Amino acid sequence: MRVVVDLNRCQSYGQCCYAAPTVFRFHNGESLEYNYAPEDDLDEQVLRAAKACPVQAISIGIEDEAYEALEQKVQQHG
Amino acid sequence: MANRIDEVTAPRRIVIVGASLAGLRAAETLRLEGFSGQLTLIGDEPYPPYDRPPLSKQVLSGWLPVDHITLPVQVKLDARWLLGVPAKRLDMLKRQVVLADGQTADFDYLLIATGTRARPWPDADEAALEGVCSVRNRDDASKLYKLLSQKPQRVLVVGGGFIGSEVASVCRDLGLEVTLAERGPAPLGGALGTTIGSIVAREQRKYGVDLRVNTVVTALEGNGQGRLRGAQLSDGSTVEADVAVIALGALRNVEWLFKANLSADERGVVCDTYCRALDNKGDVVENIFVAGDIARWPHPLFHYEEELLAVEHWGNAIDQAETAAHNMLNPSFDYRPHTHMPNFWSSMFGASIKSVGLPTVADQVVITQASFGMRRFTAVYGRQGKVVAAVSFNAGQMLPSYQTLVEQSAPFPPDLHASDQPQTFAPQSAGFPHAGHPKYDTGAEPNMVTP
DSSP states (O other): OOEEEOTTTOOOOOHHHHHSTTTEEEETTTEEEEOSSOOGGGHHHHHHHHHHOTTOOEEEOOOOHHHHHHHHHHHHHO | OOOOOOTTTOOSEEEEEOOSHHHHHHHHHHHHTTOOSEEEEEESSSSOOBOSGGGGTHHHHTSSOGGGOBOOOSSOOOOEEEESSOEEEEETTTTEEEETTSOEEEOSEEEEOOOEEEOOOSOHHHHTSBTEEEOSSHHHHHHHHHHHHTOOSEEEEEOOSHHHHHHHHHHHHTTOEEEEEOSSSSTTHHHHHHHHHHHHHHHHHHTTOEEEOSOOEEEEEEOSSSBEEEEEETTSOEEEOSEEEEOOOEEEOOGGGTTSSBOEETTEEEBOTTOEEEBTTSOEEEEEEEOGGGEEBOOSSSOGGGOOBOOOSHHHHHHHHHHHHHHHHSOGGGOOOOOOOOEEEEEETTEEEEEEEOGGGOSEEEEEEEETTTTEEEEEEEETTEEEEEEEESOGGGHHHHHHHHHTTOBSSOOOOOTTOOSSOOOEEOOOTTTTOOSOOOSOOOOOOOO
16 A cells, blocks of 8 residues: 655544554654655555544545556566 | 637647656647647657656655556546657747757647656766766666666765665665765755754664765766775765765756747746746747746745746646646636745655745744654744744654645734644744745755756
């Protein structure tokens, strides 16, 4: 799964950190940090985090094989 | 989404040059709004679109591997990706983009979103020393992450804008010694002014940064075997460092357009409020649009002395790309103007910094709310008696209400009477080097040459 957060919109409510604590966290006080590519077994947690966000700042990508192939190509060719 | 594309005039081929945040968002918007023709994205890096803000933060700290910052897609793009080769030339008559390797891409509509690159260290031999790097793209960040993992004795950061300050903060988090050289009187002075910058300076020093203001690095020195050993500073001192991070701002990727008939120079590509490019006579080019860091446009709220605005921030890249893509597909009576409210965030030295509006045009600034010994505060910026921006440190939840003051050009100083208003409510000079210039300047050199 791929995720992006609009950090202009984020108001540091921290609901995502409770829902998916290994994906989202605070650093430097109120600054949200997050993993853009959480492992598959965290999908459910991340979906819950996106729903829980009071300002709806979390966007979750769709599965797009052609797009994923771009990243795989990079990794294969180093 | 309503599909408003006219069957007759609908574009069949759209080319987007620039495969980063703006390029990706434009592509997504085109598909979401019903474009079903051939979509081509051209990018000079081999990577699919990724997010840049973590490069100077979580990637360097090691919390986020560099291949974990690829941006998601919201819709099937069904696009042709030409990655790893930069665009070299635009042929407006043939409606064709020529790539550096000779490939071509024909278009009916074109979006220019080539953004910026790091301003290189001026001496090429010194820049080539092992241990010297910038932080602008994925390869830079991978390289710097490796350098920092080798536990250097000292890191020299050249330039105290946002990137330089964020890198210095990460270095301190990693327990590394850091010297930061900033040519102005305070870090972040170019973006937030010297008055707020001096608060940042105090925090940086508290965090253990060896901060040298009013100081430039005059030379980087090698050890005779191609490795960085240290640097000479303008105050006559020397610093021993095995890593130097060049953070002198950005250059716009406009060179590929210099032979085209567009209004483009080192400051960017000029477009109108509908994101349509202007030719070199100032007339609208109907089928070429511009978005993101490279665009300069007349912003209705910040259009001082006819100056155009360029905003090199995340939120603008998205908004402008979406607006440009929407306008490409719609008849002119359905055009949307790009009236984006500039905003950005940063994270450093234990502080979450957020901004709304345009601080750089301000002549005065006042602290309106403060608590915890200035660990948490909000500052409002004014220009000729009107509110133009607000910046918060660890108080981002207050910012939306301040945004309303900016949108309304409310009187400055604002009459707020917040419960945590400081006892002395005293507007001061904002301390911008060139007050009134409506362009973010991260402390880099002014624009130098015109083509």
